[in-house]
Amino acid sequence: MTNLYQQLSQDIRFIEGMKACLNCGTCTAICPAAEFYDYQPRKIVDTLQSKDEAAIEALLKSDTIWYCGECMSCMTRCPRGNAPGMLIIALRSLSQELGYFVESEKGRQQLAVKRTVGEWILKYGYCLYPSQISPENHPEQGPIWEWEHKNIEGVMNRLGANYEKTGPGILRKIPQEALDEIRAIFEVTGGMDRYDKIEEFSRMKAAEMGLDLKEGMDNDYIRHIYTTNSPKHSRDHED
Amino acid sequence: MNKPVVIIGGGIAGMEAAACISAKGREVILLEKTGQLGGHLLQWDRLFPTRRKSSEVLRHLEKGMNDGISVHLEAEISGIENNNGVFIVKLSDGREFEGSALLLSTGYSVFDARKKEEYGYGIYDNVITSAELEEFFRNNRQENLLKGIKSKRIGIVHCVGSRDEKVGNLYCSKVCCITGVKQAIEIKELLPESEIYCFYMDLRMFDRHFEEMYYEAQQKWGIHFIRGRMSEAAENADHTLVVKVEDTLTGLPLKMTVDILILLVGFIPSPETARLAGMLGIDSGEDGFLIVEDEHFASNSTSIPGVFISGAVKGPVCIEHTITDARAAALQVLSYLDSEIAKWRNSETVK
Amino acid sequence: MKIEGKQMIWKEYQKEIASDNFFYVRSCVRQNFFPGSEKTFLRIMRDELQKDVFENASHTTCSGIGYHSDIVPIETTMTMIARQFALMTEAGKENFTTSCITSFGLYNEVLETWHHFPDVEERVRQNLLKATGRSFNKPKNISHASDVIFHFRKEIADRGKFTLTDHRTGKPLRVVEHIGCHYSKMFPSKGVGGAEYPYVLAGMIEDWGGEVIDYPERRHCCGFGFRQYLVKANRGYSIACSKKKFESMESYSPDMILTNCPGCPMFLDRWQYAISEMEGKTYGGNGQGIPVLTYEELAGLVLGYNPWDLGLQVHQVPVEPLLDKMGVPYDPGMKFKGANGEDLGMPEAPSYLNFYPETA
Numbered sequence: 005m006t007n008l009y010q011q012l013s014q015d016i017r018f019i020e021g022m023k024a025c026l027n028c029g030t031c032t033a034i035c036p037a038a039e040f041y042d043y044q045p046r047k048i049v050d051t052l053q054s055k056d057e058a059a060i061e062a063l064l065k066s067d068t069i070w071y072c073g074e075c076m077s078c079m080t081r082c083p084r085g086n087a088p089g090m091l092i093i094a095l096r097s098l099s100q101e102l103g104y105f106v107e108s109e110k111g112r113q114q115l116a117v118k119r120t121v122g123e124w125i126l127k128y129g130y131c132l133y134p135s136q137i138s139p140e141n142h143p144e145q146g147p148i149w150e151w152e153h154k155n156i157e158g159v160m161n162r163l164g165a166n167y168e169k170t171g172p173g174i175l176r177k178i179p180q181e182a183l184d185e186i187r188a189i190f191e192v193t194g195g196m197d198r199y200d201k202i203e204e205f206s207r208m209k210a211a212e213m214g215l216d217l218k219e220g221m222d223n224d225y226i227r228h229i230y231t232t233n234s235p236k237h238s239r240d241h242e243d
Numbered sequence: 244m245n246k247p248v249v250i251i252g253g254g255i256a257g258m259e260a261a262a263c264i265s266a267k268g269r270e271v272i273l274l275e276k277t278g279q280l281g282g283h284l285l286q287w288d289r290l291f292p293t294r295r296k297s298s299e300v301l302r303h304l305e306k307g308m309n310d311g312i313s314v315h316l317e318a319e320i321s322g323i324e325n326n327n328g329v330f331i332v333k334l335s336d337g338r339e340f341e342g343s344a345l346l347l348s349t350g351y352s353v354f355d356a357r358k359k360e361e362y363g364y365g366i367y368d369n370v371i372t373s374a375e376l377e378e379f380f381r382n383n384r385q386e387n388l389l390k391g392i393k394s395k396r397i398g399i400v401h402c403v404g405s406r407d408e409k410v411g412n413l414y415c416s417k418v419c420c421i422t423g424v425k426q427a428i429e430i431k432e433l434l435p436e437s438e439i440y441c442f443y444m445d446l447r448m449f450d451r452h453f454e455e456m457y458y459e460a461q462q463k464w465g466i467h468f469i470r471g472r473m474s475e476a477a478e479n480a481d482h483t484l485v486v487k488v489e490d491t492l493t494g495l496p497l498k499m500t501v502d503i504l505i506l507l508v509g510f511i512p513s514p515e516t517a518r519l520a521g522m523l524g525i526d527s528g529e530d531g532f533l534i535v536e537d538e539h540f541a542s543n544s545t546s547i548p549g550v551f552i553s554g555a556v557k558g559p560v561c562i563e564h565t566i567t568d569a570r571a572a573a574l575q576v577l578s579y580l581d582s583e584i585a586k587w588r589n590s591e592t593v594k
Numbered sequence: 595m596k597i598e599g600k601q602m603i604w605k606e607y608q609k610e611i612a613s614d615n616f617f618y619v620r621s622c623v624r625q626n627f628f629p630g631s632e633k634t635f636l637r638i639m640r641d642e643l644q645k646d647v648f649e650n651a652s653h654t655t656c657s658g659i660g661y662h663s664d665i666v667p668i669e670t671t672m673t674m675i676a677r678q679f680a681l682m683t684e685a686g687k688e689n690f691t692t693s694c695i696t697s698f699g700l701y702n703e704v705l706e707t708w709h710h711f712p713d714v715e716e717r718v719r720q721n722l723l724k725a726t727g728r729s730f731n732k733p734k735n736i737s738h739a740s741d742v743i744f745h746f747r748k749e750i751a752d753r754g755k756f757t758l759t760d761h762r763t764g765k766p767l768r769v770v771e772h773i774g775c776h777y778s779k780m781f782p783s784k785g786v787g788g789a790e791y792p793y794v795l796a797g798m799i800e801d802w803g804g805e806v807i808d809y810p811e812r813r814h815c816c817g818f819g820f821r822q823y824l825v826k827a828n829r830g831y832s833i834a835c836s837k838k839k840f841e842s843m844e845s846y847s848p849d850m851i852l853t854n855c856p857g858c859p860m861f862l863d864r865w866q867y868a869i870s871e872m873e874g875k876t877y878g879g880n881g882q883g884i885p886v887l888t889y890e891e892l893a894g895l896v897l898g899y900n901p902w903d904l905g906l907q908v909h910q911v912p913v914e915p916l917l918d919k920m921g922v923p924y925d926p927g928m929k930f931k932g933a934n935g936e937d938l939g940m941p942e943a944p945s946y947l948n949f950y951p952e953t954a
Contacts (some may be wrong), residue, residue, distance in 0.1 A: 015668075016668060016707060016711065016714060017668065019711075020707065020710070026406075026444060027491055028444045028471065028472035028491070029470075029471040029472060029488065029489030029490070029496075030471075030472045030473075030474045030489070031474075032489035032491075032494075032496050033471060033472070033473070033474035033475075033487045033488045033489040033496050033497075034474040034475060034487055035496070036815050036817065036819075036831070036835050036838075037819075037831065038489070038496045039834075039838070040830070040831055040834050041831070044489070044494055044496070046491065047494065070821070071831075072819075073815060073817065073818070073819025073820065073822045073831060073832075073835075074662045074819065074820055075775040075776075075779065075815035075819070076699075076775055076776065076779045076780050077775065077779055077813070077815065079779060079780055080779045080780070080789045080790075081361070081409070081474050081475075082408075082409075083402075083406060083407040083408055083409060083472065084408055085408045085409075087780075093662075093664065096664040097664065097667060097668070100664070100665075110828070113821065113825045113827065113828070114664065114665060114821075116824075116825055117663045117664075117665050117821055117824055117825065118665045120824065121659055121663060121665065121824060122660060122665045122666070125654075125655060125657055125660055125666070129654040129655060130625065130626075130654070130655050131622040131623075131655045131657065131658070131659035131660055132622045132623060132626045132659070133626070134626050137626065141826065143868075144829065144833070144864050144865070144867070145864055145910075146864055146868075146941075146944060147910075147941040147942040147943070147944060148908055148909065148910040148941050149864075149910075150941060150942070151930070151938075151939065151940065151941035151942075152908055155932075155938040155939065158932040158933075158936065158938045159629075159908065159932075159938065160629060161932060161933045162902075162931070162932050162933045162938075163629040163630040163633060163903075163905045163908075164629070164630070164633035164903075165625070165629045165633070171651050172649040172650070172651040173649075173651075174620065174625045174629045174632055174633065175625045175626070175629070176651055178651070178652070178654055179651065179652055181652070182652040182653075182654055183654075185677065185725065185726040185728075186654055186674070186677075188725035188726060189670060189673045189677065189722070189725045189726065190670055191725070192673070192721050192725040193667065193669040193670040193672075193673050193721050193725070194667050194669055194670065195666055195667060195669075195670035198666070198667050198670075199665070202665065229825075229827075230825060230826050230827060231826050231827050232827055233827035233828070233830070238830075357599065357602065357603070360788065360790035360791060361790045363599075364599075365596060365598075365599035365602070366595060366596055366599035366600055366791075367595060367596075368595070368596070475790075475813070477810035477811070478595060478810070479810060480846065485810045
């Protein structure tokens with residue numbers, strides 16, 4: 005089995021994002037995640053650069069690689085042309101391929117993302133869909149969303165959408181042929197494989213943790229990963 | 244072989260080489276595009292590492308300007324011809340000078356800090372460059388600069404325009420680190436109650452007395468050194484600047500307000516040097532500075548016989564080494580002329 | 595602050611923006627949360643400016659949100675993007691314009707990758723052919739819809755009925771501009787004005803009579819963070835980023851925030867609400883929050899469109915104070931009505947943000 009560093013270096017994001025790091029800290033200085041989390045993109049790049057297998061494995065299993073918000077502010081500034089944000093994408097990808105993501109609290113959340121955004125892409129052809137964005141799971145969307153959600157057809161109509169109808173327009177019903185093509189793309193390019201892996205590894209982890217996991221969002225494991233947030237993630241946490 | 248040596252560029256290297264060549268009895272023509280000899284030396288107040296006045300070095304260089312050196316100021320060069328080892332330098336006012344050897348010592352330019360957009364130079368009032376600070380010291384205007392600032396916190400940013408792929412300069416400009424340490428001490432001397440922070444990636448204390456100066460900066464003057472490259476500066480409503488940097492030694496990103504930010508700007512290859520090198524057929528390296536015949540033992544020769552180079556045309560260099568390099572170049576020029584004379588004499592006797 | 599310094603930078607980063615014959619792809623976030631914005635973009639382009647903006651009903655998400663929350667592998671995303679290009683090719687178009695900023699960043703990123711790694715492009719072509727039978731040409735020009743509105747900002751100003759001034763005092767409105775991270779942080783040369791001082795929104799604000807406000811956290815991400823918002827447990831990161839911006843801009847008394855990314859206005863709008871509920875703190879004058887607008891909404895206001903056609907009623911931070919300042923008339927009674935005036939009920943009032951401001 006090829007080692008982790010070798011596997012990472014096959015990822016196009018890794019090839020584009022990893023040049024040579026001199027630990028200047030410019031990326032960490034501007035990183036929003038570094039402001040709030042116990043996180044330094046500089047350290048991630050430094051670890052990768054060391055090619056230390058044990059350290060990379062630990063990284064793939066850690067919460068650390070899941071803090072980044074992929075804003076790419078680091079890439080704008082790096083004097084060596086590195087892109088820590090892209091390396092994060094490569095790490096997250098490998099972590100899911102190998103099943104390491106379930107070893108961390110933040111990593112386990114991927115199942116929730118897959119079962120929401122992931123499935124909406126295939127089912128609706130959009131990453132987000134109004135009927136699926138429940139006010140209960142999104143209290144921060146406020147009473148305005150609650151109202152919009154309750155009156156979605158009326159609001160969509162008022163604003164000139166083509167909601168769930170054929171033809172072009174806002175939130176149109178995307179033709180079944182198009183959805184079939186999307187699914188075929190996912191099959192051919194490894195997208196379905198990725199979804200299946202996320203499911204399979206999560207299933208094993210749920211069993212290990214003794215949490216009920218069945219389809220959909222209404223089960224213990226999903227509720228657990230969707231809401232659990234340990235205080236130890238923040239920068240100024242007390243041990 | 245009896246024609247003068249033409250030196251293009253009347254800065255430190257040009258002046259010192261002219262003096263050495265002239266002292267050996269050779270006629271020298273020294274062409275300078277501005278109205279004054281001295282080059283960038285004229286911009287600096289005090290020089291590292293001893294903080295002696297730059298005017299003392301200038302005086303030394305001026306003493307070398309004897310009658311054997313014909314100095315032409317405001318000389319704008321429109322073309323150079325190489326006629327089988329006889330060089331014809333044409334000025335835009337129509338004058339021409341012929342030489343048996345040519346020395347190109349047209350120096351460097353200072354990095355334009357506006358290119359480092361996120362540092363706010365040219366946009367925020369209180370961001371200045373190290374070069375501008377020297378000007379303030381020279382003209383005794385530091386009172387203007389420093390008056391009215393509140394907390395008297397000053398930031399010094401290393402590697403501005405150097406070691407930076409984003410602005411296209413991968414090289415280190417060598418002398419900025421020690422300049423930063425020097426200026427930190429100078430400011431602290433003026434404002435003892437100020438807190439001064441140097442934001443650096445590495446501290447290049449490469450020459451004699453440099454490391455000791457760094458030690459003194461910490462121990463005697465309490466200058467703070469934070470190992471982190473500044474990511475951006477933004478302006479507050481009161482014109483102070485908020486700086487984002489990571490202290491990489493403790494692994495903590497930090498935000499700090501400073502009253503003034505001083506950018507240690509580096510060397511860039513000068514467009515004028517590139518223009519003249521192009522006329523002569525001298526190549527530049529990937530870093531934009533001129534290529535020498537051999538880095539170790541022929542570092543004043545080029546691929547063109549009779550054409551020599553000295554000083555910052557080859558890359559970042561401090562004043563002491565520029566003077567040494569100019570003397571070496573002078574020796575190379577004189578040896579070349581002697582061997583050419585020998586060749587010419589030999590061919591005469593053969594005839 | 596010396597504006598000339600910024601103007602020099604803006605001159606350095608000019609990019610070519612197509613002016614007609616567009617292939618338009620929509621934004622997942624905008625369609626859900628700001629449908630009026632996309633409607634307005636097409637109304638301005640087609641009805642006001644008589645431009646050809648073509649939409650193929652078969653186009654889908656580019657999968658950007660899925661890609662950046664790391665559930666969709668890059669090969670899949672690249673092939674989804676290739677399909678969008680195939681639809682563009684089929685329509686005989688070369689000018690690609692996107693409604694979403696993440697998409698814009700992604701399309702540029704993918705083209706850049708294919709440029710440096712032609713074997714990757716070849717593989718994607720094979721994938722697309724195998725999955726869908728489609729082939730594609732790459733676009734000649736990719737612009738974000740905000741680039742296009744920027745391109746036509748003077749035409750919009752000429753046709754404008756309102757300006758970004760307080761009509762009671764004649765003073766320009768103070769506008770904070772917020773640029774989506776994926777617009778130019780990855781490829782500064784692909785953004786008007788570059789990454790540090792983008793001009794795409796500043797240009798609109800200036801030409802429409804407003805004053806651009808600079809403040810220290812101008813470039814800070816709004817905090818979407820993809821998975822940092824999608825998963826409830828992570829939302830602290832998201833709200834903290836927005837809060838950082840609000841705290842920084844507060845002392846500059848902005849009249850409004852203008853954004854070009856679809857996600858940013860949602861977060862900058864909703865997090866003001868959430869902060870007020872959690873801490874009782876509101877930004878802006880009179881406890882009303884700082885209204886957050888998309889560039890389409892603002893262009894629509896300048897052109898004199900009905901605010902409720904633009905979709906301003908689905909903002910949580912009330913926009914009425916801004917409308918009052920600009921002198922834009924509106925019928926409060928029609929705010930929450932349906933297309934035929936039918937009653938759709940009303941949202942509940944938030945605890946702190948004024949929701950039904952007294953009429954001026």
